[in-house]
Amino acid sequence: MYEFQTVTGKVTIDHSKCDSCDKKPCVESCLPSILSFENGHPVLAIDEKEAAKGRCIECLACELECEFHGNQGIHIYLPLPELK
Amino acid sequence: MTKLFEYQSKELIKKEGVKIPRSDVAVSGEEAEKIASDLGGAVVVKAQAWITGRAGVGAIQFAGTPADAKKHAENMLGMVLNKHQVEKVLIEEKLDVETEYYAGITINDRLRRPVLIFSSVGGTGIEDLATKYPDKIANYPIQIGRGLKEYEVRNVIRKTGVPSKHLLRVADMIIRLYNTARKCEARSAEINPIGVTASGDVYALDCRIVVDDNAVFRHPELGIEVAREFDHPPTRLEKIAYKVEDKDYRGTFYFIQLENNPQGEGYIAFHGGGGGGSIMGMDALMRHGFKLLNFCDTSGNPSASKVYRAAKIILMQDNIEGYFATGSGVASQEQYHTARGLVKAFREENLSVPAVLRVGGNSEEEAIRIIHEYTRDLPGKVEAYGRDTSVDFCVERLKKLIKENKEKKVEVV
Numbered sequence: 001m002y003e004f005q006t007v008t009g010k011v012t013i014d015h016s017k018c019d020s021c022d023k024k025p026c027v028e029s030c031l032p033s034i035l036s037f038e039n040g041h042p043v044l045a046i047d048e049k050e051a052a053k054g055r056c057i058e059c060l061a062c063e064l065e066c067e068f069h070g071n072q073g074i075h076i077y078l079p080l081p082e083l084k
Numbered sequence: 085m086t087k088l089f090e091y092q093s094k095e096l097i098k099k100e101g102v103k104i105p106r107s108d109v110a111v112s113g114e115e116a117e118k119i120a121s122d123l124g125g126a127v128v129v130k131a132q133a134w135i136t137g138r139a140g141v142g143a144i145q146f147a148g149t150p151a152d153a154k155k156h157a158e159n160m161l162g163m164v165l166n167k168h169q170v171e172k173v174l175i176e177e178k179l180d181v182e183t184e185y186y187a188g189i190t191i192n193d194r195l196r197r198p199v200l201i202f203s204s205v206g207g208t209g210i211e212d213l214a215t216k217y218p219d220k221i222a223n224y225p226i227q228i229g230r231g232l233k234e235y236e237v238r239n240v241i242r243k244t245g246v247p248s249k250h251l252l253r254v255a256d257m258i259i260r261l262y263n264t265a266r267k268c269e270a271r272s273a274e275i276n277p278i279g280v281t282a283s284g285d286v287y288a289l290d291c292r293i294v295v296d297d298n299a300v301f302r303h304p305e306l307g308i309e310v311a312r313e314f315d316h317p318p319t320r321l322e323k324i325a326y327k328v329e330d331k332d333y334r335g336t337f338y339f340i341q342l343e344n345n346p347q348g349e350g351y352i353a354f355h356g357g358g359g360g361g362s363i364m365g366m367d368a369l370m371r372h373g374f375k376l377l378n379f380c381d382t383s384g385n386p387s388a389s390k391v392y393r394a395a396k397i398i399l400m401q402d403n404i405e406g407y408f409a410t411g412s413g414v415a416s417q418e419q420y421h422t423a424r425g426l427v428k429a430f431r432e433e434n435l436s437v438p439a440v441l442r443v444g445g446n447s448e449e450e451a452i453r454i455i456h457e458y459t460r461d462l463p464g465k466v467e468a469y470g471r472d473t474s475v476d477f478c479v480e481r482l483k484k485l486i487k488e489n490k491e492k493k494v495e496v497v
Binding site for chain 2: 006007008009057058059060061063064067068076078080081082
């Protein structure tokens with residue numbers, strides 16, 4: 001499972017699902033253009049730390065496009081704060 | 085602005101050297117009885133709630149014995165005062181007070197400085213007393229760079245008829261109140277009444293401090309969980325919502341529950357985008373006979389993730405019949421962020437009630453497309469509109485969809 005941190009959450013990409021994905025809409029849908037393909041799999045085109053600092057703007061576009069037009073391999077985990 | 089309870093406010097002024105009656109806080113009748121017994125003699129039982137005029141609604145009672153204190157405490161705990169359920173009572177020694185005054189330090193936005201307000205008539209109904217006895221009231225704008233000097237206070241309060249024998253001690257208390265207000269960055273700090281006993285001792289019998297929301301992060305010692313202007317202690321969902329802002333400063337997110345225990349029909353989960361548009365939307369909903377479960381505002385260009393968390397929290401409420409979102413209609417923020425945040429939340433929750441979303445503003449066509457395309461398989465019907473559609477029309481649509489949803493449920497049964 002490929003994953004990287006964002007400002008408030010985490011993006012996980014199941015590359016095994018990308019192999020059988022025809023359209024691969026994730027990279028094109030990425031608003032800040034921080035994803036690119038590596039061996040046919042979407043990966044960060046920037047340093048992970050940059051993504052975690054806010055270059056990933058958590059626009060949620062990759063997840064939604066993947067769900068409807070790709071192979072449902074991306075999940076963005078955005079936890080709600082927990083109370084003590 | 086963040087309100088502190090009486091007992092919290094009194095602790096703060098006590099640290100600055102203001103005399104307060106001996107007291108302690110109880111959360112049960114047994115605790116109240118024990119505290120009253122330890123204090124000895126007559127006590128006052130005071131419900132801790134952010135309302136004025138507590139005596140008039142039975143939220144302040146005198147008790148001659150510990151058993152009486154227990155009885156009064158049990159009556160007060162759980163009492164609902166202006167949406168506020170009483171969880172604590174203050175048990176305080178009863179003092180024999182001869183004279184009462186009022187003193188307040190409050191930030192005057194027009195003057196851009198704190199103002200000392202003093203009245204030589206204090207106690208319950210201070211607002212009415214001020215109208216009745218205008219000559220007993222004095223206002224004094226404070227030069228913040230110089231601070232408040234003891235001689236200035238004496239000059240101010242003397243004009244209201246305070247006798248010479250009280251001047252020094254009352255002025256000293258006011259200086260200490262001012263120092264407290266400055267230290268905790270209060271918007272207002274009041275002692276009402278200041279009680280003067282026969283022996284000339286001066287006590288703060290009640291105290292209310294309101295802290296500037298924007299200063300709360302500098303004061304962890306105050307233990308304020310949620311720096312918002314509420315008329316009730318924060319609910320679990322309000323605490324969660326406030327914590328969202330801890331780590332994400334992109335845009336703003338306000339969430340306030342308007343109903344503690346919603347009963348009956350007609351409750352709408354409300355999600356606004358901008359203050360003015362929110363008010364317009366809430367007014368329209370109420371004009372059409374709906375009741376609001378909450379107020380929520382995500383604006384100032386929030387991230388899609390912030391909108392998502394707002395929607396998730398909104399949907400954690402009970403008794404939702406419909407979800408309504410609206411902004412001004414001409415938002416400058418990209419509306420597809422709002423759309424994606426809402427869609428993710430709706431999909432995760434498998435939205436089962438109708439939603440009408442008025443997402444007028446930049447890129448509204450794209451936002452409407454995203455909403456319609458990605459929610460059509462949900463049990464709850466979702467409709468999105470742009471700037472050219474009025475709020476009233478959107479509310480009418482919600483009304484119709486709710487009616488259809490109820491009929492659909494009846495058919496299924």
